[in-house]
Amino acid sequence: MRSDVARAPLGLKLAAAAGLSFLLAxxxxxxxxxxxTEEKSFVWPPPGLxxxxxxxxWGRPDVWAALSLSVQxxxxxTAVALVLGTLCxxxxxxxxxxxxxxISLLVILPMALPGIxxxxxxxxxxxxxxxxxxxxxxxxxxxxFCIVVVYNNAVARFRRTSGSLIEVSMDLGADGFQxxxxxxxxxxxxxxxxxxxxxxxxxxxxxxxxxxxxxQQQTLPLWMLEELIRPRQRPVxxxxxxxVVLVTLLPILGAFYLTRDGDQVAGAGK
Amino acid sequence: MSADSANGHVILAxxxxxxxxxxxxxxxxxxxxxxxxxxxxxxxxxxxxxxxxLTLLIQSFYSLDDFSGLIIHEFTLKTxxxxxxxxxxxxxxxxxVMAALVTFASAIIAFPxxxxxxxxxxxxxxxxxxxxxxxxxxxxxxxxxxxxxLILAKEGILTWLFGVLHITxxxxxxxxxxxxxxxxxxxxxxxxxLVFVYIWLPYMILPTQAALERVPLNLIDAxxxxxxxxxxTFRHVILPLALPGIxxxxxxxxxxxxxxxxxxxxxxxxxxxIGQVVYAQQGTAGNIPLAAxxxxxxxxxxxxxxxxxxxxxxxxxx
Numbered sequence: 001m002r003s004d005v006a007r008a009p010l011g012l013k014l015a016a017a018a019g020l021s022f023l024l025a026x027x028x029x030x031x032x033x034x035x036x037t038e039e040k041s042f043v044w045p046p047p048g049l050x051x052x053x054x055x056x057x058w059g060r061p062d063v064w065a066a067l068s069l070s071v072q073x074x075x076x077x078t079a080v081a082l083v084l085g086t087l088c089x090x091x092x093x094x095x096x097x098x099x100x101x102x103i104s105l106l107v108i109l110p111m112a113l114p115g116i117x118x119x120x121x122x123x124x125x126x127x128x129x130x131x132x133x134x135x136x137x138x139x140x141x142x143x144x145f146c147i148v149v150v151y152n153n154a155v156a157r158f159r160r161t162s163g164s165l166i167e168v169s170m171d172l173g174a175d176g177f178q179x180x181x182x183x184x185x186x187x188x189x190x191x192x193x194x195x196x197x198x199x200x201x202x203x204x205x206x207x208x209x210x211x212x213x214x215x216q217q218q219t220l221p222l223w224m225l226e227e228l229i230r231p232r233q234r235p236v237x238x239x240x241x242x243x244v245v246l247v248t249l250l251p252i253l254g255a256f257y258l259t260r261d262g263d264q265v266a267g268a269g270k
Numbered sequence: 271m272s273a274d275s276a277n278g279h280v281i282l283a284x285x286x287x288x289x290x291x292x293x294x295x296x297x298x299x300x301x302x303x304x305x306x307x308x309x310x311x312x313x314x315x316x317x318x319x320x321x322x323x324l325t326l327l328i329q330s331f332y333s334l335d336d337f338s339g340l341i342i343h344e345f346t347l348k349t350x351x352x353x354x355x356x357x358x359x360x361x362x363x364x365x366x367v368m369a370a371l372v373t374f375a376s377a378i379i380a381f382p383x384x385x386x387x388x389x390x391x392x393x394x395x396x397x398x399x400x401x402x403x404x405x406x407x408x409x410x411x412x413x414x415x416x417x418x419x420l421i422l423a424k425e426g427i428l429t430w431l432f433g434v435l436h437i438t439x440x441x442x443x444x445x446x447x448x449x450x451x452x453x454x455x456x457x458x459x460x461x462x463x464l465v466f467v468y469i470w471l472p473y474m475i476l477p478t479q480a481a482l483e484r485v486p487l488n489l490i491d492a493x494x495x496x497x498x499x500x501x502x503t504f505r506h507v508i509l510p511l512a513l514p515g516i517x518x519x520x521x522x523x524x525x526x527x528x529x530x531x532x533x534x535x536x537x538x539x540x541x542x543x544i545g546q547v548v549y550a551q552q553g554t555a556g557n558i559p560l561a562a563x564x565x566x567x568x569x570x571x572x573x574x575x576x577x578x579x580x581x582x583x584x585x586x587x588x
Contacts, residue, residue, distance in 0.1 A: 008389075019380070019471075020383060020402050022471075023471060024402060024406060027406060027417065029420060030417050042419070043425040043426075044427040044430045083310070084311040084314055085311070087307045088312075090307055091308045103308065106315050106320070107315065110319055113529075113568075113569065114525055114526060114529020114568055116545050117323070117326075117568065118322075120561060120562070121565075123552065124329055124552075125325045128325050140318060147311065147315070170293075175287075175289050176292065176293035176296055177289050177293070198408075205410045208529075208531070208532065211549075221411075224413070225412060228415070228416060228419070228536050229535070241410075241412075241416055244410045244413050248409055249409070251408075253401075
């Protein structure tokens with residue numbers, strides 16, 4: 001394999017490095033702005049650095065309310081998506097039945113179509129059925145597009161899990177529930193954990209569908225959007241932005257760590 | 271074993287207890303288990319999701335009474351005809367052109383990253399590159415848009431950078447270009463374009479890299495052994511094999527740009543994109559039929575796009 005030893009041409013390295021810095025630099029900038037002393041504008045370089053705005057943000061009840069709603073919505077949506085996504089993945093990967101392709105298309109559709117379509121479709125259905133907006137309408141939307149993330153992770157793992165393990169367990173006298181508890185669950189556990197983490201991150205960050213399914217309540221992204229359109233206190237927004245970046249990075253690193261040995265690393269199909 | 275059970279020759283005696291009986295039932299009738307497993311998710315997606323899409327589609331055939339502002343519940347194509355009005359048609363053209371440009375630019379920026387990672391990097395460096403793509407992909411969408419508002423603002427980093435390099439006239443010249451320029455980058459089409467490319471770029475890198483990983487190395491060797499120059503090898507061997515991946519990535523960049531309404535609202539000029547019109551029409555204007563008709567446009571465009579992508583074999587690269 002001669003090409004394997006070959007070194008990358010300099011031009012290619014430079015182009016790739018430029019591309020990657022284009023991707024990463026804006027995230028770093030967020031971290032700098034969280035410490036700026038400037039209140040009114042986005043002036044660069046920051047005139048001075050301060051920790052004052054962290055304290056101010058800590059004392060803001062609206063930020064806490066939005067954060068708590070976001071966490072609750074993400075937790076419930078992830079739970080629903082875990083159950084539905086795993087069931088779907090198990091059925092699709094265990095057998096070939098009529099309409100199997102249709103099922104996988106149905107699962108992927110909420111991600112493949114632009115979020116605005118999912119959002120407005122849900123809203124028009126709510127108004128037609130006269131369902132009032134609530135915590136549960138937000139969860140309904142979020143769980144719908146979170147299913148695919150869990151599904152993708154679970155399907156990849158089921159494909160690698162040998163079906164004969166299940167047959168052996170049954171032959172040795174275990175019933176279906178024991179087989180599930182002692183054979184299937186340990187095999188897919190890390191994939192489910194990774195899928196669940198990604199679903200949580202996805203829901204925690206979602207804004208487009210949420211603008212259509214929430215009414216008075218603000219999730220953290222909705223709070224952020226409000227601040228972007230009608231800024232009230234820019235430094236507080238800066239601090240929240242930095243915290244949000246940190247909070248979403250943890251599940252991603254976790255999911256990467258859990259699935260890194262597999263043929264398909266989690267998260268590639270957001 | 272499975273043939274036996276299908277014929278009813280169960281070797282073992284029945285298992286004791288209700289859980290045993292249920293297990294036996296599922297073993298004898300695997301289809302029953304499949305149906306039970308699928309019932310919940312299919313109900314959820316079929317009823318909640320497809321049901322909602324259907325109500326949306328139906329509403330696009332209703333129309334709005336111009337005088338009373340009420341929705342007339344009768345089937346008509348009047349609302350679709352409104353889409354062809356110059357003011358509305360401009361919005362559709364503008365959005366599609368933007369989506370095409372964003373897709374093209376993402377493909378060009380993504381390729382070197384994907385190619386380097388797929389062909390030359392191994393082990394630790396590869397993982398690092400992968401995380402370098404994943405972190406921006408999964409970071410909060412709004413925070414990323416916000417970061418660009420900071421960068422593109424009149425007093426922000428880019429203006430400062432142009433000043434430090436003493437090339438401020440270049441920036442002024444770019445901003446003076448009619449139609450795509452503006453007062454500052456954050457209120458111009460160039461700004462909108464940059465943010466779109468930034469936000470959707472990872473969606474292009476990952477499938478392109480997946481396709482490039484599958485290009486057999488001996489094909490590249492064969493090409494150069496047969497006298498192909500690097501450029502010819504790239505043009506006739508690597509690019510055709512990477513194309514399904516690039517098309518797969520373009521599905522995301524194209525579809526996401528078509529439907530986004532937040533980026534042009536925060537960074538961009540006052541001229542509208544499809545997503546913004548949909549949002550405004552269903553909200554303040556209360557014209558749900560027109561909003562629904564507008565959402566059908568990206569659905570139809572994406573339908574065509576997916577059909578073409580499928581013919582190019584792009585789905586194997588997803």
